[in-house]
Amino acid sequence: MKEFLKRHGLWVLFAAAVIAVALALLSYFSNTSSPLANITGVLVSPFRSAYTAVAGWFGDKQAYYESNKDLKTENQQLKKQIAEMEEQVRQAQSDSEENARLRGLLNMQKKTRPFQYEPAYITERSGSNWTSSLTLNCGTNCGIEVNDCVVTEANYLVGTVSAVGLNWCTVLTVLDTDTSLGAQVFRTGDIGVAQGDFSLMGDGRLKLSYLPPACSLLNGDLIVTSGLGGYYPSGLVIGSVDDVQIDDAGATQYAVLTPSAEIDSLTEVFVIKSFSIVD
Numbered sequence: 001m002k003e004f005l006k007r008h009g010l011w012v013l014f015a016a017a018v019i020a021v022a023l024a025l026l027s028y029f030s031n032t033s034s035p036l037a038n039i040t041g042v043l044v045s046p047f048r049s050a051y052t053a054v055a056g057w058f059g060d061k062q063a064y065y066e067s068n069k070d071l072k073t074e075n076q077q078l079k080k081q082i083a084e085m086e087e088q089v090r091q092a093q094s095d096s097e098e099n100a101r102l103r104g105l106l107n108m109q110k111k112t113r114p115f116q117y118e119p120a121y122i123t124e125r126s127g128s129n130w131t132s133s134l135t136l137n138c139g140t141n142c143g144i145e146v147n148d149c150v151v152t153e154a155n156y157l158v159g160t161v162s163a164v165g166l167n168w169c170t171v172l173t174v175l176d177t178d179t180s181l182g183a184q185v186f187r188t189g190d191i192g193v194a195q196g197d198f199s200l201m202g203d204g205r206l207k208l209s210y211l212p213p214a215c216s217l218l219n220g221d222l223i224v225t226s227g228l229g230g231y232y233p234s235g236l237v238i239g240s241v242d243d244v245q246i247d248d249a250g251a252t253q254y255a256v257l258t259p260s261a262e263i264d265s266l267t268e269v270f271v272i273k274s275f276s277i278v279d
Contacts, residue, residue: 115233118142118271120150123168130198132175134158136269139165149225149232149272156261157181157225157236158269169271174238174259175201182226183208183238190215191226192255194238200256204264205242208255217244217255233272 120142124135138144148161150171159173160181172179176196183194190212197207208223221241227234239257246253 116273118144118273119268120169120271121268122266129201130177132159132173132196132201132263133162134171134173134263134266134269136169136171136271137167138271139167139169141167142271143273144169144271145273147231149236150269151236151272152261152266152269154260155236156259157238158261158263158266160232161271171269173263174261175204175206175263177201179206181232181238182228183223184226184234185211185215185217186222186224187218188215188221191228194223194257204259206239206257206259208241208257209252211253211255213252215253217241217253219243221255223255223257 118138120136120138122134123137126133126135134150136144136150144161144164146161146164150158150161152158157174159171159176159179161169162172162178163170174181174194174196177198178196180193180195183192184190185192192208192211192215194206194208197205200206211217219241223238223240225232225234225236225238237260239259241255242258243256244253245256
C-alpha cells in the first residue's frame with residue numbers, strides 16, 4: 001500500500017482534486033439547472049439571439065411596409081385633393097374672367113353714347129394675302145346690318161359688317177384691303193384714313209394715310225375712329241402708330257398701325273347695332 005501510494009500518490013491526489021472540483025460544479029449546477037439542460041442552453045443561446053434579431057428585423061420591415069402603404073394611400077388622397085383644388089381654382093378663374101367680361105360690357109353700355117351691343121361668336125375665319133374676314137353667328141334675326149361696327153369688350157375696333165344673312169354675318173377686319181375708315185390721331189386731333197394694305201396684311205398691320213402735311217406723328221400714338229360722315233361712331237380704338245414712313249413720291253408721310261384688337265385670338269366680339277352721334 002505504501003509502495004502504491006509512493007508510486008501513484010501524486011496521481012491519486014490529482015484525481016481527488018478533479019473529483020472534488022467536479023462535485024463542486026455539479027453541486028452548483030444542481031441548484032440552477034441540470035447539466036444537460038445547461039449545456040443545451042449554452043449551445044442554443046446563440047441561435048436564440050439570431051432568431052430574436054431576425055424576428056425583430058422582419059417586424060421592422062413589416063412595420064415599414066405598413067407605414068409605406070399608409071403613406072402611399074395618404075399621398076394618393078392628397079393628390080386627389082390637390083387636383084380637386086386646382087379644378088376649383090380654374091373654375092374660379094374662369095368665373096372671374098366671365099365676370100370681368102360682363103363688367104366690361106356693362107361699362108360699355110354705360111358710356112355717354114348709347115351704343116346697343118349684340119354679342120356674337122366667331123364661327124369661321126378667312127385670311128389670305130388680300131383678304132381678312134370673320135363669320136359671326138348672328139344676322140338679321142338679331143338686327144345686324146351692313147356697315148355695323150364690330151368691337152371687342154374694350155371698344156377696340158375689329159372691323160365692319162360687309163354681308164349679312166338670317167343668322168350669320170361677314171365682317172371685314174381692319175386689316176382687309178377693302179377696309180377704309182375715317183381716323184383721328186388722339187394726341188393731335190389730326191384726321192386721316194385708316195385702310196388695309198396689301199403689303200402690310202401679312203404682318204398683321206394696316207396703314208394710316210391722307211394725313212395733313214403738318215402732322216407730327218410719334219411711335220405709339222393712339223389712332224381712333226373720327227366719326228366723320230356719321231357712318232361709324234367716333235372714338236373706337238383702331239390701333240397705335242408702329243412706324244412713320246414717306247411714300248414712294250417722297251412727298252407724303254403715312255403711318256403703319258398695329259391694331260389694338262388681337263384679331264387672331266378673338267373668340268367673341270360685339271356688334272354695335274345703333275349709336276348716337278355726340279356733339
